[in-house]
Structure formats: structure tokens, C-alpha cells
Amino acid sequence: MAPPSRSRTTAAEEILRLREENKKKDEQIADLLLKGERAAVKRKPLRKIPRPDGQAGRSSGYNLQTEMGLADNGDRYHRLFRMVKDHTHQFLAVKDTISKQSKVQVDAALAQIAKAAPYFARFEGYWPARDMITSYLLNMQTRRNKDLQLEAEASLQDRNTAKAASRRSNRAVSDGNNNNTDDPVPKRDLKRSIKRRANFIIHSDDADSEEEFETKSRKNKRKERTPTCSEDENSDNEPPTKVKRTTAAPVGSADEIKSRKRKRKQDASVYSEKEHSADELETKPSMRKPKQDAHVELPAEKKMKLTHPESAERQSELKWRDLPFNCIRCPEILPLDPDPRILAMFNKRERLVGEGGPGVPLLELQICTAITQEKERQRHLNLGEQNGWPREIDLENLPDRILEFKEEVADMLTDPVFLEESAAWKKFIKGIDYKLFHFCRSDCKDGFIYAAYARRCGYYGPKGADIINSTLMDEMFAKNIDDVCNTLCETLNDIVIASGAFFDSYDPTSNLLEIEDFTSFILAPFVAALLIAQDKNVEFEEAVDICDNSCDFGDIFQAEEEFKWHEEAQNVKVEKKIKSEPREKTKKEPKAKPAAKPKQHDKKQTVMRPKSNAVQSSYGTRSKARN
Incomplete structure (x- = not known):
């Protein structure tokens, strides 16, 4: 092997x-x-810390720092408090307390605070952050009211000081005028001059002159008691003085002595009259020059100081320091910076009150509205300066910038997932309460307040929204409007079919969303967020947040007409109030209407509206084909 x-x-x-x-x-x-x-069996779910009973900072309540578990870590507690203050200024109106804030905005602010500081996530409803916001807003309002009161007292003191200074200056001017008109000649000189003239008359041998003085003395007996004014230009610049009677040594018979005494009295009265008239002419010059040959004596009652009517009206106009401290119809405090529009309204009201003309209540309402607008305008101006929102926008080059976003707009029209995940679509659907078909059937789309509120374009305002809508409709969609409508219809059908019963019940008589409404409610805020991201050089999500936060700023500083946004609301209130008031006139019985008119009215109700353009027809055919 x-x-x-x-x-x-x-x-x-x-x-x-x-x-x-x-x-x-x-x-x-x-x-x-x-x-x-x-x-996993041993692990228990993390239980969030509930809010204790009572109120933070009160004797019957609790200590917030202790309940947060930061009694020995004051640095972190104060750091968290500073973060809460920063988010409060960013998301909420600091002038109002938390009870006057919008619940949606407060919840959004708390969510952002918990995102920035995860320490608050261990508490139910982020109640420590809510308590911090409550105390901070309350302290800010108390401090603001105190500052306004102190500033009002200081401004009132400044006005009183200015008035006192003007009174002193006027008094000094009047004293100077009186000093200029004083008699530089002593009284005894006047007596001596009268005595010399009397002696001259006494020792005169002219019998004709004596007879002439006798006749004049008889005629001018009344003038001795009430001297009149004379316009003699050759009179001396001496004031009238009380003249004592002077006597000379008796010469001649008793009749001659009596006649001389009468002449002396008459001469003294004539001299005093001339002096008095010269003084009045110097202190009260007339507007017209008197004729050289005219020596007409006028009573003092008819002498008036003539002034030009325009100068008199200019003197009667109110200044900013003359205005009241508060508004006429509400406790709102007037702004410290002078506003020519408000000052002009107060002057107009002053003239109407003086003339007794109508329209004063309406003008007072306009003044109240203007003061509120000025306060809101100043608050949003400060907020815009803090966040770097521009007040002036280059509207001329805005269409060219909008046309650069053709690809993004095409994605919104063709991609159902991209459209459904976009912030503009989510805000729109939430604004109409997910009743898409009810919105499409409605003739008044602006009646959906929350949807109209969500379609605003940030700090670009109404002007920017109009330019965005016109650019998209007239330049981007104009050439192939039918294709755009068909594409939008398919995209919306895909969203509706994929959502199932998410929207309201379908009505076969209703069309899907029109291209004009889709552009106004969805594409306009979407393009505005793209423009803001380009302006600030930030990500698109951050640009969406900036767009949402700067909407009020844009409504004020980029409005089509200044302050139109607030005046329309006030006018609607006034019209409703006028319509609700009962009329004093007797109601007449309605006349009998002919029988033909109700039939015509019924016909108008039953006849369907004709479709205005090809867009609606394309939507209609597309919706029937899909269903």
C-alpha cells in the first residue's frame, strides 16, 4: 500500500x-x-423626570437648579440657561410673555433647545427649558416696561426743560423790547420842555394864535381825558407820561390868565398825544407803509398786527415734543424716534378737531395703526440686523437667478418621492389639513389661511414671491405648458395612489392641483429657499429655517405697498363694525320681485363653470384616465 x-x-x-x-x-x-x-430582560425603560408641583422660584414651589440635578454644578446650569436665552431670541417674540406666544413656535423652540442641549431630553416635555423661557420672558417684559417708564419720565423732563428755556428766552426778548422802548429822557426834562413852551405861549403877543388855541381847547376837551393815536411821522420817540400842570407868573387881566391856562392844558395834552402815538407806532409797526400826507388818527382797538396766513398755520403745527406720551386710542407708547408720517397725522387731527369736521375717529384709528406698525417695524428691523437679513434685494437680476434652478424645479414636477419629502409640500399639506381634493374644488384658495401663511418667501417678501411666480409661469413653463401640466398630474396621481386613504375622499368632479396654485403654494417657497441658500452660502435645510423665520421681516420691508399688510386688516375690522351697527332709518318693505328673476338665479347655480384654460382640461382628462 x-x-x-x-x-x-x-x-x-x-x-x-x-x-x-x-x-x-x-x-x-x-x-x-x-x-x-x-x-434586555433586566434593562428597564428609561423613565423621564416629571415636573414637580408648584412654580419655580416661589416659596411654595421648587428650586429649578436643584430639581435639574445641577445643585453642585452651577457652571453647567448657567450655560444651559444661556443657550435657552439664545434660542428664545431666535424663535420667539421677546416682547410677549409665554402665554401670548404661539404653541407651535414654543414647541419648535423647545425641540431645537433639546437638540442643542440633550440634557433636557431626560425631562418630560422639556419642562426645565420651558420654565427658563417663562422666567426670562417675564423678566424681559418687566425690564422693558421699567425702561420705557424711566425713558418717558426723562423725555418729559427734557420737554419741560426745553419749554422753560424757551419761556426764558421769550421773556428775555420781551424784556429787551421793553428796554428799547423806555424813555431815555427824565421826567423833569419833559416838564421843563412843557414849561418852556407854556412860557413861550404866555409871553406871546399874537392875539390870533391865542384865539386859535382857545377854539382848539374847546374842541379837544374830550381828548384831554382819552387821547387818541396819531400817525404823525415827525413825532418824537418819547413815551407818554403823566404831565403835571405848570403855572407861570400871572401877567395881565384875569380873563387873559384863564385863557393862558386853557392854552397850557391844550398844549400839554397835544404833546402827550404825539408822544403816545409815536411810541405805539414804534412798538407796533403796520405791514403797509402809511402815506406821507395822511395824518388820520385811528382808535387803538382797530390797530392789529397783520401776519401771513401761511406763517400763522406754520406756527400752529405740532412738534414731536408736543405729542402725547401714549396713543390716543390705546395704551401703546409712542416711538422715541420721530416719524414724519405719525406727526403729519397728528397735525391733520388737530386741524380737524379745530374745524369741527368729521373723520376724527377714523383718523385716530389710523394713528393707532401707524404707531403699532412703527413698533413692529422697529422690532423686525432689529431682528433683521441681528440675523443679517437684507433690507434691499436686487430684484432686477432675480429672474436670471431663478432660471438657474431649472433642474431642481424639474425634480419637483417629475419625482413623486422628491416632491413628497420636500418641506414646501409638507407645509402645504399640513396647512390644508390634508384635504387635497377639498382644496382643489375650492374657488377661494386664499381662504386656507395656514396654507397661505406657509407659502411666504422669507425675507424676499411679497415682491420676491410675485417675481418668482411670474418668472416660473411666463418664462420657464410658457413654452411647454401642456407637458408641464401632464407631468404634474402624473406626479400628483402617484402620490395620491401611494398614500392610500391619507387624503380626503376623492370627488370625480374635481380636478387635481392647478399649475398656478402649485407654483404659488409649493414652488415659490421652494425657490425662495434655494435663493436664500445661495445668498447665505448654507445648506438647503438651514436655508428653509431662515426662510421660515424671516417671513414677517419680508412682509414688512418687501411689501408691495408700505404697511399695506396691517392697514387692510384694520380696514376690514372697521367695515365689519360699520356693517354690524343698526341703521336708524326705518326699513322699507321689499318690493315684490318678478317671477322670472328667481328662475334665472337658479339657472346660474346649476350651470357648471366653464374651464378657463387648457391646463384644467389636461388635469381633467389625466385624472379620469388614472382613475
Whole structure:
């Protein structure tokens, strides 16, 4: 018998060795599986920490740091608190308390906080983060109200200081004017001048002049008591003074002495009248120049200071410091920075109140709306500056940028999985409460408020949304609109069939989603997120978050008309209030209508709407073919 081959013996031994190794490994695997099963049996589900009774920070409540298990780790507690504050500023409106916040936004903020800090995931409903948000928002509101009160008191003090300074300056000006009009000549000089003139008259030998003075003294007896104003340009610049009667040595007979006394009185009264008229003419100059030859005396009551009507109206206009501290119709505080629009409204209201004209309540409502808008505008402006959202957008080059996303838009139209997984489609379906066919049958698509709210385009605003819609419809889809509609119909049918009973009941009379609505509600926010990702150089998911957070900012600063978004809501409220008020007029009995009119009305109700374009017909044929 031939000896066995060496190579065969070696192979057999190798096989035995490998089998032994496999057996050992199988035993190890079995041991590990057994240990895993035992550990799974012993392992208990992780129980989340419930929220204790009471309120954090109160004597009857609990200590938040202790209940979180961080009593000995203050650094981590404060670090978590800072992270909560940052997310609060990012997702919530800091001016309102947590009770006034949207529940959806609060839940989203808590989810993001737990994602950034997994320590909060061990608590039910992330209640420590909620308590931190509650206390922080409450403290912020208290601090803000206190700051506003202190600033209001400081501004009121500034106004009072400015008014006091203006009063002092006006008083100084008036004192300067009075000093300029004072008599520089002592009274005794005036007496001496009168005495000299009286002596001159006494020692005059002209009999005609004496008779003339006698007649004038008889005529001007009333003028001695009530002197009138004169417009004599040659009168001296001396103020009127009370003149004492001066006497001279009696010369001649008793009749001559009496006549001289009368002349003296008349001369003194005429002199005082001229001085008084000159003073009034200097202090109150008239707008027109008097004629040189005119010497007409006017009573003081008819002398008025003439001013131009435009200057008078300009003086009566309100300044920013003259406005009230709060709004006329609500406790809202006026903004500290002056706004010309609000100031113009207050001036208009002041004129309407002065003239007694109508329209004051409506104007006050507009003022209240403008103040609220200004506060919201300032808040969103600060928020935009913090997050780097642009106020000005290059709208001219926007269509060219939109046309660069043809491949992404084509994926939304042709790929059902890509469309169903997109954030725009998810927000749209959730906004219409998954009632797709009810939305397609509706004639008023804007009535679905949440869907209309979800189709906004971030900081591009309504202007950007209009440009996106027009670019997609007029330039990208215009040449092959029928093919686009057919492709969209097939994609939507695939989604509906794959979802089963996920949507509402199908109605054979309804068409699928029209291309215009699909573009407005789904493609527009999708393209806006692509533009934002291109602007910020970030990932698409982060761009979607930026688009959602900056929608209010875009509605204000990229609105088609400034503040139209808020004024329309206020006008609707006013119209509803006016319509709800009962009319004072007696209601007349309705006249009998002819019998033919109700029949025509019924016909209009039963007749189906004609399809407006080829898009609807293509949707209709496609939906019937699929079903």
C-alpha cells in the first residue's frame, strides 16, 4: 500500500483546525447572544423626570437648579440657561410673555433647545427649558416696561426743560423790547420842555394864535381825558407820561390868565398825544407803509398786527415734543424716534378737531395703526440686523437667478418621492389639513389661511414671491405648458395612489392641483429657499429655517405697498363694525320681485363653470384616465 500523500494530510489537519475555531466562535456568539437577552430582560425603560408641583422660584414651589440635578454644578446650569436665552431670541417674540406666544413656535423652540442641549431630553416635555423661557420672558417684559417708564419720565423732563428755556428766552426778548422802548429822557426834562413852551405861549403877543388855541381847547376837551393815536411821522420817540400842570407868573387881566391856562392844558395834552402815538407806532409797526400826507388818527382797538396766513398755520403745527406720551386710542407708547408720517397725522387731527369736521375717529384709528406698525417695524428691523437679513434685494437680476434652478424645479414636477419629502409640500399639506381634493374644488384658495401663511418667501417678501411666480409661469413653463401640466398630474396621481386613504375622499368632479396654485403654494417657497441658500452660502435645510423665520421681516420691508399688510386688516375690522351697527332709518318693505328673476338665479347655480384654460382640461382628462 502506498504511503499517504503529505499534502493530503496537511489539508485534512487544516480543515480540522478550522472547524475547531469555528466551533469556538459559535460558542462565543451564543454566549454573547445569551448575555444580550439577559441584559434586555433586566434593562428597564428609561423613565423621564416629571415636573414637580408648584412654580419655580416661589416659596411654595421648587428650586429649578436643584430639581435639574445641577445643585453642585452651577457652571453647567448657567450655560444651559444661556443657550435657552439664545434660542428664545431666535424663535420667539421677546416682547410677549409665554402665554401670548404661539404653541407651535414654543414647541419648535423647545425641540431645537433639546437638540442643542440633550440634557433636557431626560425631562418630560422639556419642562426645565420651558420654565427658563417663562422666567426670562417675564423678566424681559418687566425690564422693558421699567425702561420705557424711566425713558418717558426723562423725555418729559427734557420737554419741560426745553419749554422753560424757551419761556426764558421769550421773556428775555420781551424784556429787551421793553428796554428799547423806555424813555431815555427824565421826567423833569419833559416838564421843563412843557414849561418852556407854556412860557413861550404866555409871553406871546399874537392875539390870533391865542384865539386859535382857545377854539382848539374847546374842541379837544374830550381828548384831554382819552387821547387818541396819531400817525404823525415827525413825532418824537418819547413815551407818554403823566404831565403835571405848570403855572407861570400871572401877567395881565384875569380873563387873559384863564385863557393862558386853557392854552397850557391844550398844549400839554397835544404833546402827550404825539408822544403816545409815536411810541405805539414804534412798538407796533403796520405791514403797509402809511402815506406821507395822511395824518388820520385811528382808535387803538382797530390797530392789529397783520401776519401771513401761511406763517400763522406754520406756527400752529405740532412738534414731536408736543405729542402725547401714549396713543390716543390705546395704551401703546409712542416711538422715541420721530416719524414724519405719525406727526403729519397728528397735525391733520388737530386741524380737524379745530374745524369741527368729521373723520376724527377714523383718523385716530389710523394713528393707532401707524404707531403699532412703527413698533413692529422697529422690532423686525432689529431682528433683521441681528440675523443679517437684507433690507434691499436686487430684484432686477432675480429672474436670471431663478432660471438657474431649472433642474431642481424639474425634480419637483417629475419625482413623486422628491416632491413628497420636500418641506414646501409638507407645509402645504399640513396647512390644508390634508384635504387635497377639498382644496382643489375650492374657488377661494386664499381662504386656507395656514396654507397661505406657509407659502411666504422669507425675507424676499411679497415682491420676491410675485417675481418668482411670474418668472416660473411666463418664462420657464410658457413654452411647454401642456407637458408641464401632464407631468404634474402624473406626479400628483402617484402620490395620491401611494398614500392610500391619507387624503380626503376623492370627488370625480374635481380636478387635481392647478399649475398656478402649485407654483404659488409649493414652488415659490421652494425657490425662495434655494435663493436664500445661495445668498447665505448654507445648506438647503438651514436655508428653509431662515426662510421660515424671516417671513414677517419680508412682509414688512418687501411689501408691495408700505404697511399695506396691517392697514387692510384694520380696514376690514372697521367695515365689519360699520356693517354690524343698526341703521336708524326705518326699513322699507321689499318690493315684490318678478317671477322670472328667481328662475334665472337658479339657472346660474346649476350651470357648471366653464374651464378657463387648457391646463384644467389636461388635469381633467389625466385624472379620469388614472382613475
